Amino acid sequence: MSQEGETFFTIIGCMDGRCQEAVSLFGQDRFGAVYPDTITEAGLVGFFNKEPIDQQLLTSLKKKIDISLKHHHSKGILVFGHQECAASDAVDEEKHKQDVLAAAEVIKTLVDNEAVAVIPLFVKRSIDNDLSDWTAEEIV
Numbered sequence: 001m002s003q004e005g006e007t008f009f010t011i012i013g014c015m016d017g018r019c020q021e022a023v024s025l026f027g028q029d030r031f032g033a034v035y036p037d038t039i040t041e042a043g044l045v046g047f048f049n050k051e052p053i054d055q056q057l058l059t060s061l062k063k064k065i066d067i068s069l070k071h072h073h074s075k076g077i078l079v080f081g082h083q084e085c086a087a088s089d090a091v092d093e094e095k096h097k098q099d100v101l102a103a104a105e106v107i108k109t110l111v112d113n114e115a116v117a118v119i120p121l122f123v124k125r126s127i128d129n130d131l132s133d134w135t136a137e138e139i140v
């Protein structure tokens, strides 16, 4: 349940704690909603670059997406991968972005409502701050 006036969007991606704030800020700005429902796995988008895709993972994702959409009226979904992913060590950045796009396409098929946008993101260290500042960019 949620209180009247509380607004949500949905994040699907890696569990890496360095990325969550950057993706949340992107979603708050893009969707004009406050709270991210956050669905994570270590290196999540990497699950979508192999055939067959893990059905248990898809079932689990669908259940969580449904709750976010139906109970929280989520305004949209962000799917992300990121630099320096401990679970995707061997994957270069271009391939990693392709994995994000592939994940977003599959996740679209799990969403019953066509009006809900599914946006692919890549999260990187900010060039002007190599310490702790990460930013999320849409993959176009």
Ligand SMILES: [Zn+2]
Binding pocket: 014, 015, 016, 042, 043, 082, 084, 085, 086, 087, 088
């Ligand atoms: Zn990661």
